[in-house]
Amino acid sequence: DTEVTQTPKHLVMGMTNKKSLKCEQHMGHRAMYWYKQKAKKPPELMFVYSYEKLSINESVPSRFSPECPNSSLLNLHLHALQPEDSALYLCASSPRGGTSGGYDEQFFGPGTRLTVL
Amino acid sequence: AQSVTQLGSHVSVSEGALVLLRCNYSSSVPPYLFWYVQYPNQGLQLLLKYTTGATLVKGINGFEAEFKKSETSFHLTKPSAHMSDAAEYFCAVSDRAGGFKTIFGAGTRLFVKA
Numbered sequence: 001d002t003e004v005t006q007t008p009k010h011l012v013m014g015m016t017n018k019k020s021l022k023c024e025q026h027m028g029h030r031a032m033y034w035y036k037q038k039a040k041k042p043p044e045l046m047f048v049y050s051y052e053k054l055s056i057n058e059s060v061p062s063r064f065s066p067e068c069p070n071s072s073l074l075n076l077h078l079h080a081l082q083p084e085d086s087a088l089y090l091c092a093s094s095p096r097g098g099t100s101g102g103y104d105e106q107f108f109g110p111g112t113r114l115t116v117l
Numbered sequence: 118a119q120s121v122t123q124l125g126s127h128v129s130v131s132e133g134a135l136v137l138l139r140c141n142y143s144s145s146v147p148p149y150l151f152w153y154v155q156y157p158n159q160g161l162q163l164l165l166k167y168t169t170g171a172t173l174v175k176g177i178n179g180f181e182a183e184f185k186k187s188e189t190s191f192h193l194t195k196p197s198a199h200m201s202d203a204a205e206y207f208c209a210v211s212d213r214a215g216g217f218k219t220i221f222g223a224g225t226r227l228f229v230k231a
Contacts, residue, residue, distance in 0.1 A: 056218065
C-alpha cells in the first residue's frame, strides 16, 4: 500500500462545530505532516510529527489540534473555526523521522476540502 | 533562511514544445531540492529530487532538472509537452539550517495548447 488516505474528502462546518480530519498511511513512514493550502497558493506547513511526537508547530491557532494516536494515523481536530480557515487540508508522510526526514520526498494524500460557514 | 523563487506564475506551451519551468533557491548550506506536481483537486506528487551526487536528475513522466550551484538554480525541463502535463508545479527546498522543513515556491501553472 503506497497511498496516503484522507477522510472526509469534503467537509462543511459552522463556526461553532467540532469536527476532525483523518489521515492514514501504511507505508511504515515515521514522519507525518499537516499542510493548509489556499486556492492558487503553495501548501503551508502546520504541524510535523516525527516518531509519533509533535516536532514542529508553525504557530498554528489553538482551534486546530493535531493528534497522532499511532504511527499510521494522524488526526486534525477542529473547533470554533473562522471562515478564513476554509482551505484544502493536505496530509503527507515521509519515510524517516528526525532530521533525516529532510532528505526524503513527501507522499501526499488527496486532501480534505474544508468550508467554514 | 532558505527560500524558493519560481519565475513565472503561468507558463503556456504548445503540445510537443519544450517545457522549461524556472526555480531559484536560497540556502546557506547544501540544499535538498524537489519538484512536485499538483493536478486539480489532488494532492502533490513528487516528480524528482536532488540530494547529493549527480547534478542532472531524471524524474517521472519524462521530466528532468539540473542543479546548478553557481546559479542557485534547479530548473525543470521536458523535451516535448503533452496535454496531460497541464498542472501546477511546485519547486521546494529543505536544508539543515531550516530544520529540514520543506519550503515550497509559489508555484507555476503550466498550460499546454493543442
